[in-house]
Amino acid sequence: MTVSRVINDRPGVGPETRQAVNEAIRALGYTPNVAARSLVTSAELRIGVVYSNPSAAFMSDFLTGVFEEASIRGARLILLKGGEGGRPPSAADLKALVASGIRGVILAPPLGESPVVLRALAKAGLPMAAVGAYGVKDAISVRIDDRRAAYEMTQALIQLGHRHLGFIVGNPNQAASAQRMAGFQDAVRETPGATTIIAQGDFSFASGLAAAEELLDATPPPTAIFASNDDMAAAVVSVAHRRHLDVPRELTVVGFDDTPAAVTLWPPLTTVHQPVRKLAAEALGRLTAEIAKTTPDGQSGCEHVLDHEIVARQSTAALPTA
Template sequence: MTGRQRRPRGVTIIDVAKQAGVSPMTVSRVINGDAGVRDEVRAHVREVIATLNYTPNMMARSLVTSREIRIGVIYSNPSAAFMSELLVGVFEEASTRAAQLFLLKGEQGRPPTRDAIEGLIAQRIAGVLLAPPLGEAKAVRAILQEAGLPVAVIGGVVPDAVCVGIDNERAAFDMTRHLIALGHRRLGFVLGNPDQSASIARLAGFRAAVDAAGGGIETQVVHGDYSYASGLIAGEELLGSAHPPTAIFASNDDMAAAIVSVAHRRHLDVPADLTVAGFDDSTAATTLWPPLTTIHQPVRALATEALQRLIQDIRGGTAGDGQPRITILDHQLIERDSTAPPR
């Protein structure tokens, strides 16, 4: 035998939901006798449960009504500064909510394996918080759906989940407009991981601001992955071009910090010779010299809000209808010393 043999999988809540044409959360509410489900839907779900001979996990159900709630937190983010801020917010909120946290990290920016996620589920967790970029990892969410677990996603928009974030497109628009207002006409943009909706939204905001300027703006877009290393490569590509930009806007502070490093290595003064702007307002933005002009994303508040809403979902406070339940928090443009008009 060359591979690990899996034990046969029994009927899960996701199977019932698919057969009944409703969300797993609706099935859960029918099982628990919660309000908010129409009588005809409740009767149909019960019929499907009987037909499939589905037996709910009574241990998991008891966790929902116990005083302490067990929450899984799954993360795999290349930015240590971002994750540090996010985890602080999660831990602070958990301490006030009688929530016990179980952390699972994917290695080298990749999602955890199925075995690792199933091991987390075996800890009798009642719900899962997915830190970016894992909220948009379909394989991870599929495993959690199979287990019938409520999910909260930070920084992404996915079906049948609590989703908390900022308006990334508007934030990038605001920063790009600020750079243009300073007088810059040659702009570089460093895209984050293109598999993430936040990356695409930030690029859309950058392009929308350039279009709104009415012409005369040269742009160069290069790819990164939100890591410092990818920022170094992006910085070399932009600053080594025939007509390098006078201002570079990176999709996060780690990549922006790398670009500042490349500029210094090329004996360019920031901001006199090159303006650099970032995104997140992480610790990297203020420990760098010069400190970065950046978009303040309230990472700690996003984590707090996501955990609050996840616990409400677990306790049956939100109807699950297969649609994302989105909360948008405000962003802010923070102007520091890394930006100035061009020479």
């Protein structure tokens, strides 16, 4: 009781005793579990949102989904942005977030697969929900079937007659990138005579520009390019326009995510609709349910897979026969 009074800066403890307790706290390096304390001392639901994603369009949809669900549930969001290019926040920033009294954390991709972030939050005993993550233990995972979605999109290109296909890979440190690449390759392997050219990106528009130049410089260039997200697909369209290539008559381009970027360029992108807002809202809903459990320490990881959809627009066309 005396230690509790000192930690919470309450009266009823003499100066000498208070000093001795503080010295012991410093010597032991003790940090109060603010998350656990807040369950008892506060009715406010405070949720941390940790993010660092190079796609502004994706993050716009993600944060909109989180904000809308938080409003419904009366939750207060504490945002923490990581470094550029999907890098995690610093250890000090993560420690400060934990100390702010949050009761759980939502992780935007790719941070839901960051060992640094996951270890720090697990050590603090905080429930976690990761969007778009694969193979994450002791955390809720909400995602789509990226491999199946990429397979279906590649099949659609093949059905249009395309046999020389370009593919732009996403962030190499993100499992969804490998899943999308695997789905693309699954469809290609089933198609006799199909050939591919692969370029590396990182989900950013800038990386899409470089990858598009690489693919279109090939001899012969692909007749269709599948980019692993809409930002990189938009970059492909930009490069095609600069080279005076008609999209889709001379080059078919498809993307992934169905973010606002897909419909703000010409021609609008054919893409995989990933329900980003719904994924984010689902993650927050399941996280709050986890927090409400009477025994939150018993949390175990679980995956929830939502539906995707192929959205056909004007960036695709059948391969000319002559």
